[in-house]
Amino acid sequence: MRAARTIAAHERVAVSLKALVDLAQPAALLKPYRQGKRAQQSGLYLSRFKGRGMEFEEARIYQPGDDIRSIDWRVTARTGRAHTKVFREERERPVFISVDHRATMNFATRGVFKSVLAAKLAALLAWTAQHHGDRIGGQLFSEQLCRELKPQSGKAGVLHFLNACVSGCPSMATDGKPAITLDTVWARLGQHARPGSLVYIISDFRGLNHQAEMHLAKLSQHCAVVLLFLYDPLESQLPDKGRYRFTDAGREVVIDAADQQRLLAYHRHFAERLQHVQALAKKMNLGFMQCSTLDDPLQVLK
Numbered sequence: 001m002r003a004a005r006t007i008a009a010h011e012r013v014a015v016s017l018k019a020l021v022d023l024a025q026p027a028a029l030l031k032p033y034r035q036g037k038r039a040q041q042s043g044l045y046l047s048r049f050k051g052r053g054m055e056f057e058e059a060r061i062y063q064p065g066d067d068i069r070s071i072d073w074r075v076t077a078r079t080g081r082a083h084t085k086v087f088r089e090e091r092e093r094p095v096f097i098s099v100d101h102r103a104t105m106n107f108a109t110r111g112v113f114k115s116v117l118a119a120k121l122a123a124l125l126a127w128t129a130q131h132h133g134d135r136i137g138g139q140l141f142s143e144q145l146c147r148e149l150k151p152q153s154g155k156a157g158v159l160h161f162l163n164a165c166v167s168g169c170p171s172m173a174t175d176g177k178p179a180i181t182l183d184t185v186w187a188r189l190g191q192h193a194r195p196g197s198l199v200y201i202i203s204d205f206r207g208l209n210h211q212a213e214m215h216l217a218k219l220s221q222h223c224a225v226v227l228l229f230l231y232d233p234l235e236s237q238l239p240d241k242g243r244y245r246f247t248d249a250g251r252e253v254v255i256d257a258a259d260q261q262r263l264l265a266y267h268r269h270f271a272e273r274l275q276h277v278q279a280l281a282k283k284m285n286l287g288f289m290q291c292s293t294l295d296d297p298l299q300v301l302k
Helices: 002-013 017-021 073-079 114-131 154-167 182-192 210-220 260-284 297-301
Strands: 055-061 083-088 094-100 135-141 146-152 198-203 224-231 243-247 252-256 287-292
Touching (some): 002 114, 017 154, 094 114, 094 146, 094 182, 114 297, 135 154, 146 154, 182 198, 182 210, 260 287
Parallel strands (some): 094 135
């Protein structure tokens, strides 16, 4: 019984390759996001993905609801009537999964670490893509390292990506080098994710700034983008009694629930971050989901 508890405790803070491989079967129950379809979100709105394959098929008369960025201006000028470019979706669409491995992801008070949840979500998305014939690539980033994996087909592509997820990235900046930030990460993502790709970004979105948002907006112009916002229940609602000590082995913070002003500020900070990411997704017409460390990732994606 003690060994079983030890294994269970270990699985809350670290993920094994076997655990991610075992998600192949349940992932068969999931359907991938497809371009031009509307998908239900965990937020307060629906989002239409704008990604497209790169193979041009034809130009047709503009119809209400068509993306104005797809207007064929040459044909429009020649005929005097607005025409839209129609693209044929590639049979093997590139799926790019960006996974946050920063220090803030190594945290949870209930359920599993955000890093473990991120790996399981990434694995389910990768297996789903593989089941539907798409190519799987990704990006792993921490404060010290950002690594891209070129999309590959088949089971080998998934296993290559999952091995990288388990290996992870160094989580702290060293040698006086500046920490890698989201704007750097998303600028690189825009360079590596080819037009028409489906891009998932799995993160707690801490450190989001204006420059990062600009890179995200640029990425969304030629890729379908889905944001998966991860959080721990304690981040959204602190207990109303007692004193609580938090540490990441380097820093220590003590929060007294009796300090109502500090509690309110903490709650407000989290709510503002969540609402800002939701508003950003809505403004840019991105997909959005939120998932707590207590949630079953399979049920969230279903």
